Structure formats: C-alpha cells, structure tokens
Amino acid sequence: MDMIKLSLLIVTLPLIAFTIQILVGKRLPRDGDFISLASIFVSWILSLKLLWNAFSLYDPQLKITKEWLWFDLARFSSDLDIFALKLPVGILLDNVSILMLVVVTTVSFLVHFYSIGYMKGDAHYSRFFAYLSLFSFSMLGLVLTDNLFVLYIFWELVGVCSYLLIGFWFEKRSAANACKKAFLTTRVGDIGLFIGIMMVFTTLGSVSYSSIFEAKASGLFSGVFGTIAGLCIFMGAVGKSAQFPLHIWLPDAMEGPTPVSALIHAATMVAAGVYLVVRLFVFFTPDALLTIAYVGGFTALFAATMALTHQDIKKVLAYSTVSQLGLMMLALGVGAYTAGFFHLVTHASFKACLFLVSGSVIHALHGEQNLFKMGGLRKKMPLTFGTCLIATLAIAGVPLFSGFVSKDQILAGTLSFAYNHPPHSLLAFFGFGASALTAFYMFRLLFLTFFGKPRDEKLYSHAHESSFVITLPLIILAILSLGFIYEKQNWFEHLIQKPQLIAIKSSVVVAPNSETLPIFKKIKEKTKENVDPSATPQDDREVLGDDVKDQPQVAYVEPHKTENEKKAHTQAMVASVFFAFFSIFLAWLFYIQRVIDPEKVSEKYKSVYNTLVNLYWIDEAYQFLFIGPLIKINNFLYKKIDSEIIDQGFIDRSALITVKTAHAQGDFDNTVIDRGVDGTAHTVFSGGLKLVRIQTGQVQDYLKIGLGLVIILLIAFILM
C-alpha cells in the first residue's frame, strides 16, 4: 500500500468508529469502547509505519501529494469567459505532517486507553468515545490536508468537538458556560482566519499550499497586503492556540473531563494553531513574523506568571500550556522554525503526561483539584509520581530530558535573533523569563502534590495508586519525554528543516541529503526500490503539470549556522540550565524547606499577588471594554426600537439587564458571556419578532401587504 492510501486509511478509521459509535454504540457490549480504541490503535500503527517510511527515506524534502477534484463549476461550460472556479481536495505528506500524525495518533491512542479507566461508569460512556473518535478524525484531517479551505472545515470541526467535549458534563453549569466561552472566543480568531483565506482566494483563485508558496515566491503577498493576510491567518492560530489576548478560554476549558484536557487542550488541538503557522511559515512576511514573535513571547511570559499563583492543579497546567504554546509561536516568529515544531512534538508528550498525571491524582483524591489539599502523595502513588517527575523535569528544561533539547533550541533561536536585531532583545527576555518561571511553577506543583506532609488527612488516607489502564499511558508518555530519543544523530533537525523560499528556475533542485542513520541504511536501500515512483519527492513537480515548469519553484536550502548562532547556542544552553536549576532550587526553598514562606511573600507584594490571582483582570477588562458596552448598546437599541411595539414585559426585562450590567463587576466568565450572547440574539430576535407581527393570521391583511409592496416597488422603480 502506498503512503497516500495509508494516510487516507488513518483519517477514515476514526470517522468510521465515530459513525458506528454514535449510531449503535450503546447497544454494543462495553458500550462499544473497543471500536474507538481499535480504530485509533490501527491509525497509530499505520502512522508509525508512515514514520518508518519517512525514516527509511530520510529525506528532508520528502513531499508526496495527491489531489482530487472536488468540484469544477467551469468545466462543461460553453462559455469560456466564465469565472474559472474549482476546488480540489488533496493530501500532503511530508516530514512535518507525518510527524504530526504520529504525535496526534500517539497521544490520542493513549488517551483513548486511559479513558477506559477514567471514564468508567459515566452515564454517557459511548458518547464520550464517539466524540473522541470524531475529534481524532478532524485533527488528522486538519494535519493531512493540502489546502486552506479543507483546513478551515476541519478547523471548525475540531472546534465543534472541543465544544462538545468541554461541555461533556453539560449538566454542570460551569461546564456548559465554559464550552460556550471556548467556542465563542475561538470564533473571534476564526473570523480572522476566514478573512485571511478569502484574501488568499480572491488574489489567487486557489487555496492550496503549493499555489500559495508559488505565488509567494513570485512576489505576491509581499508588503502590507501580505502582512495583513498573514496576520489574519495568524488570528485563527491565536484563537485556537490560546495566545494573548484570546487565551481566556483555555483555563476554563479545564471543565471538561481530564483525558479531554490532555488530548485536546494540551497536546493536539491547541497545537493546531502552531501547526498552521508551521505549515504556512514561508507565507508570512518578516513583519508578520515579528508580530507573531511578540504575541508568542508575551503570551509565554504572561501566562507563566499567571500559573505561579493558581491553586487548581489543572489550571496551573492550563496556563503552563498557554505559556508553552507562546514559546512555540515565539520560536516560529524569530525564525527558529525547527525549534518551534520540535517543541510542539516534545511538548505533546510531556504535557499529555502531566495532564494524565493530574487526572490520576484527581481520580485518587475523588475529584479534589486544589493543590493545597494534596501533599505527600509520593509514597502512595509511586508510579504516578515517577512519571510526573520525569515530565516535570522535561518541561522545566533539565538536561537529558526532551524539553531541554527543544527549549534550548528555542532560546538559542531567540538569543541569536536578539544578537542580529538588537532592538528586539526583549524577545529573548520573554523566552528566558518564561522558561525560568516554568521550572519554578512546575516544581511548585510537584512539591505541593507529592512532597511534604499530607494537608488533608482524610483525602490522603483514601488515596491509592491508579489502575494499570491509567498508569500504562503515563509510563509510555514519560518514556517519550526522555531526551535521548530526540537527540540521536539530530534526526529531528535533519528531517525538519526550515523551508527557505526563493524564486529559482525549476531545473535547480537542491539534492536531497543522502545521509542516513546507520540502522536505516539497509532499509533505505530496500524501500527505494519498492517505493512507487510517483511517490518520490521529485515528483511533486509532476503534480503541478508540465506547463508550469518554467515558473519559479519553491525550494529548500540548507540553512548554515552563522557565528552569532553558534555563540547564541552555547550561551542559551548555559543560561537555560542555570535558570532551570535556580528555579527548581527556589521552589525547593519555598515549598519543601520553607526557608521562605510563600504566604509572607504574597503578603509583602500584595498588589502583585492580587494581580496574578485575578489573572491580570483580563476577563474583567473584556467585560468592561467589550461586553458591557455591547449589552448597553443592545439594551439601548432594544428599548428605543421596541418600546412602541414590544409590550411592557420586554422593556422591563431589558431595563433589568441594564441595571444589572451597571452593577455587575464579578467574574467575567459565565453570566457575562451568556448575557453578551443573549444581547446580540435579542437585537436580531426583536427584528424577527417584528417581522412575525406582520403575520396576523388575517389573510386579507396578507393580500393588502402584498399589493402594497407591489405598488411601492412600482413607484420606486418608476422614479429611478
């Protein structure tokens, strides 16, 4: 089976599982969980097979595409002048998408497995698995597609899955509100993405990556227009990857079941934004990239500070996710392409591991999520502790662990960027600050949970190590968080190379690097013969067709390290190791030795502490700046327009809302979002109500209105 068919199978299997689950899931034995599990397992194996193929080819320019025509509105027209309009759908397999496939299926499979234990006995067990399968399907589709349009479809589908899964326990009011908030907040970003796609489409008449890159290489999309288009697309990524200022939904999304948090809100879906930026990396103009870097860098530091004071274990992890995603964006923004994607991959495993650990702990403590009620769990849950330790070391950036490898590259990237562009040194500060804080708050979490004396004896006494189903995924993910896997011969840096976009004649093709890991050498020889000739990289030219041969092509050029980069690399490594250990030491002083009392510190810097606890009042600011005025405008219109028509009851209600709005200064989240939505709906709704009022039920009125309109039209167009 060639790789395209394999990848198709990988995508469709979860879809089939979803269909079976949703239709007959409840009637199957064990509520049909094995179907979802089996489908994602097979997908996982197949994507490992793809990775194996990629390794055996070991070619940085690996690129296999296949396109099908979805529809072509112009094909049969007798009229040649007609606006040529066709939409192909296609699959793009290269090292990035294959690696991403592996990441998604791995985490997804482990989470499926974990959920068997975690969700046991839930009322909607089969529904949960159905959603998980649907999510896997949409995420895999998002990864594999070769054009922005299909990407947008899957993008929305992923959003819907997230909505469904955050609100999985929709009986809980907070969950119902959180899913609404998540959906609406990401929607703000999606509008940007949509506008961006439209900008591309109206300029090119096509939305496939290859045509976008070609156009870019030929000089389109440069200048202000290109920057705006790029930033619009980036807006989608801001929403989905929870970057500042749209980060507010992610912590609330923790209302969903913990496996969901691990799968969607830590490892995969939120990475979709980063993935989008990776995919369209060459599309962004330098200005756009700089903006991305600043947004990412700021988010990284900003979210890290918010994670310092939170007491809820999952929310700490949520802010940590936001911060790490910010780091990835920062890396991409400063041009450390490989590092950014690398961190996405390593982050997926250790963050999933941490979330699953938190799930295991919460499970053991019967739903308790407050860090300050935990403690001393080390002895009771040795496996969970061990895996958590590894993952924490990884995220903190301690050498020998995966996080160190990738984070070190990011920091080196930012540092060398700062050397090359001294005015933007702030970016390096963002990077180092965020990673130092990361080490601190992660160890704070670790110490509070597993060390010290149990703070709540009752909870502690009931705690126990989780079952095998729960711990096995933890162990696997912990192993994946070890550094040596990624360090071997720098395979990652070799496979994922920064694409350089230059316009060249098609005859110049950079020769693929033939260096191979020793163990793969033999296989490479073998597969070279077996691989379908149409699947070799040279062939993507064929996809484009003969007639475009003279046009400029996209080519990848091996980046070479400059003096600055080498210097930055050494410095970054030293500095990041130092910061990591210093922060860990500090955390140790704070929470184990109690040399410094956290409470005294927070007392002393009360204003800072309060700001952090209240998350910089961002939510409140949104309420003040956007939602409050929106409601007021709504109410104003509502009163003004409707007072004559709508009866007293409605007016009373809107007045009530106005009064409430004036006084409401509490938490943003739930009620306010609700009201914001309701307010908008009301405006539209009242329009609807008025229209309906014409429908009196008197048929003679209908006739009069009809004739009246005809006469109005007549007069209007006579006068025109």
Add this chain to the structure above:
Amino acid sequence: MINNLYFFLTISALLFSLGITAIFYRKNIIAILIGVELVLNAASLNFVAFSRFTQSHLHGQVFALFIIIIAAAEAAVALAIVLRLFQTKETIDVEEANALRN
C-alpha cells in the same frame, strides 16, 4: 363610443378594482369569492376585447372560454372548502380564520 377598445379596457379595469376591493374588505368568504370572479371576468373581458379590436385571430376568445371553465372549477372547490370551514368553525367570516399566525 361603445365600439372602442378603451371603453372595454376601462370597464375591465373597473371590474378589476371592484373585485380587489371586494376581496380586501368583505368579511364573508362567499363575497370574497364573488370578488375573485369579478377579477377573473375583468381579465376575460380584456382578452375578448383585445382579440376583437387588435388581433385577427381568436386566441384571446379561446382564453376567455378557458377562464370560464377554470373559474367554475375553482368555485366548486372553493365552495367545498368553505363548507368544511363552516362545519368546523360554524362561521364563514374570514376574520375568524386566524388561528394560524405569527
């Protein structure tokens, strides 16, 4: 004066307006149906007059015959429907038929 197209057109326009007025303002459904007949007859008259005064063929007159047939069919069905309404509502006031609205 009688032998003039405009005379017939005026009459037909008058009939049309009267028909529409009846449809708009009479509350009795039978009266509304009579209004509809007036409208149809106005059109018939138009057809016949045009056929007589401007054209040499009989298409218009044939059309008028068909209109009479259609009007008869329509009236039969309409009266049956009105009868049904009367049996459920015990009235044929069109304003009473207002349960379906908004």
Add this chain to the structure above:
Amino acid sequence: MLETLSFILPELSLTLTLCTLLLVGLKFKNKFLLYSLVKMGVLATFIFLVWGGGGYLNSVSIFSNSLSIDPLSRFFKILILFPTLFCSWFALNSYELHEKSHIEALLLILGSTLGMFFLVSSSDLLMIYLSLETVSIFSYVLAGIRKKHALSNEASVKYMIFGTFVSGGMLYGLSLLYGMTGSLNLLDIATQLKDYNTHDFSLLFISLLIFGGFAYKISAVPFHMWTPDVYEGAPTPITTFFSTAPKVAGFAVLIRFFYVVFSTQMTEGGVTIWATTDLHWPEIVALLSAITMTVGNFAALSQTNVKRLLAYSTIAHSGYILMGFVVLGVEGLEAVLFYTLVYIFMKLGAFFVTQCVGNKFKNEELSSFKEIGWKSPLLGISMTLFLFALIGLPPTSGFIGKFYLFNAALHKGLLWLVIVAIFNSVVSLYYYAKILKALYLEKSEKEFSFTLNFFDSYVLVFLSVAVMLLGIYVEPFIHWVKASVYFIVG
C-alpha cells in the same frame, strides 16, 4: 399525431397511474399495494422522461407550440418526481391522515404532479395559466385534506383566497400582455416586445403582476405570507410536498417565462444581458431576493413549531434561489437548477424527520425534539445532515449549492447581495442550531424510546446519502445541470 403523443408519454403514464389508482383505490385499501402502484407509475414516467420521445437531449415544440419538451423541462420533471414519490410514502404513514384519506392524498398528489409536468414545459400563456391553476386547485384541496381538523380547513381557506387573488391578478397581467403583443406564445411575445417601444410603466406593471403569480408559487416576497400559515395547518406530508415540488415547478416556469420573454440571446463579453434593461428588472429581482431571504430567516428566529420554522426556512431558500435568477445568464441558470436539485433532498429530509417525530408525539413543537438524537441516532444524524445542508455547511450539498449561487451573483458584480446572503446564512445558523440543540443537548421531561421501522430508516438513509453525495461527488450532477441548461441558453 401519434408521434406527438410520444413526446408526452411521461404525462400519459402519470395520467394512467392516476386512473388506475382511482379504480384500484375503490376496492383495496392496503397501503403497500397503493404505494407500489405509485412507485410503478413514477418509475415508468421516469423511464419515459429519460429515454422516451427521442432521448433526453431532444427538444421539440408540440400542440401548436404550447408545450416545449426539452432538457430543461425534463430536468425539472425528474426533480418533481422525487417529492411525488416520497410524499406519497410520507402521506401513507402520517398520523394526521385517516386511512380513508390515503387514496385521496395519493390521487391529489399525482394530479398536482401532472399539473406541474405541464407547467414546467408550457411555452404559452394559456398553458401556463391552465397548468398553474391545475396545480393550485389540487393544492387547495390537499391543504384541507384533514376534513375535521379546524387548522387544516383554515389553511385550505387561506391558501384558496390567497391563491385565487394572486392568480386573478396574474391573469389580468397576462391579458394586458396579450393585448400589448397580440400573441399568447412566449417566443412571439419576445420578438414583439423587442420591436415594441414600450412604455416603462405599463410593461413594469404587467411584469410585476405576472411575477406576483409566480412569486406566490415560490413563496417569494411580496406574496409569501400564506406560506407559514398553510404549511403549519396542512398535514406534514402535504407540507413537505408543498415546500418541494411546486417550488421547483414555480422556478421552472419563472425561468422559462422571464428568460424567453425578457431576455434575448444578446451577449456582451460572454454575458447574456436582459433585453429590456431600462426596466431595472435585475435590480427588482435582486431587491426582492434580498428581502425574501431576510424576511424568511428573521421570522424563523422566534418560531417554536418546527413545521412553521421550516416554512420560514422555505421562504428564505426561495430568496437564495432568486439570487441566481437575478443573473439570468448561464451561471445563474445553472446555479438555480443545481440549487433546486439540492434543495429538494434536504427539504424532504428535514420534513420527513419532523414527520417521524410528529408521528410519535402527535405534534411538531420544538420541545418534542428533545433528546431524539440520543434515542434514535439515525434520526438525529440524518437531521443534523439535513440541517447542515440547509445552513450550507460543507461538505454537504447545501454548501456547493450556495457556493454556486454566490459565485454566480459575484460574477455579476452583485457583491451587496452576496453579503446580505452570507449574513442571512449566519442568522439562519441560529434557528437551525435550536433544533440541533433540542436534538442533542436538552433533556426530555418524559421517558420514551424511539424506534424507526425499516422503511422509514431506508428512506432516511437514502435522503441522507443523497444530501451528502450531491456535496461530495458533484461533477456528474453539474454536468447534468449544464446539459439541461444548454438548450435554453443556446
């Protein structure tokens, strides 16, 4: 003579089915027997449509040029057969129809179909009027088929009063048009009008009167107001029929009438333009289209009865389809044809789900839809698909259809209309989502289980597959549409 008859074989076979059904229905009441008769009749008609009378692409004018048998009319006839087939089945299974009414419903549906067959191929004012009245009169009776039910009777009365008024007005317009041009044949009228130094006012007045007659059939503003009332009052299968078949037929005759009468084959830069441009006719239709979709969508927002909600959605969709009609060139016609094709299946589906729920709870209120998605997953999934298609979400067929329409309008430079349409689609999301929310996210107060019988599941699966297929495997259908349009575009 016999050769001429061979061209109306589909109509003849429908008539024969009708007569057979009438006779058989006197003695037998078995619904499977009756339905298989309908099925056979429809099948025979379909075969005659595709292979009879010189093949699909043949076109000919018969009966002193009053009927035009051509690919365009064949396209619409094939489309109309689907509602006939499905609604007959729906009617036999509805809780609202008494067993005694079954045969009546079938006969009336078939009769109405026959009328529509003539309507879509008529190329003569007399034929247009006669077939329009045939369809209407059958429809009045269909709406009131629940004889003892007050709402059904009220729907029937309203439909009748509205219909007779509007067709009277239209007839008056036709008579004036006849006087102006001296002919009943559409082609003759077109040639006459071209040389005619028209007074703007009279021609505009006439075309508005005539347009009113068609607007009432397709429930477009300003004559849309009967739609919600009649749809709510009539039994669901009949409503389903009303919202699909006559709509399609109405669009067919609208295309034929206005395309032939007001548009010449004049091309400027590959774009067919309206001959009588000083009429502002495209602007009028564009305006009406915008108003229609807005009225439909906004009024649907506050509905709690799904049948009524879908009635408003029908109005909205008429508005969307009118968009393609503004652009009376190739693209516009293609878009209209394709959208009607798509529209039929999604509407049939949505109404059928409503009927299934209605059969269970004896009402079509939104509250009855609670939890259905979980109790009967097939019903839930297929309803989701139909609603997605109605909203126009990819990859369902509704998306392609809307895309096609928007593209046609954009091509004509009607950006504002497209923006209005997109805004409307967003608004429509809200009320369709209300149904989805009820299906999946709301808890029902009562305990119930829901099982579909085999035939209903079969129908649902068929319709869902059709809605999806038209969205994914589009090419052959677009080809079909283009082949059908080719005749009239020349």
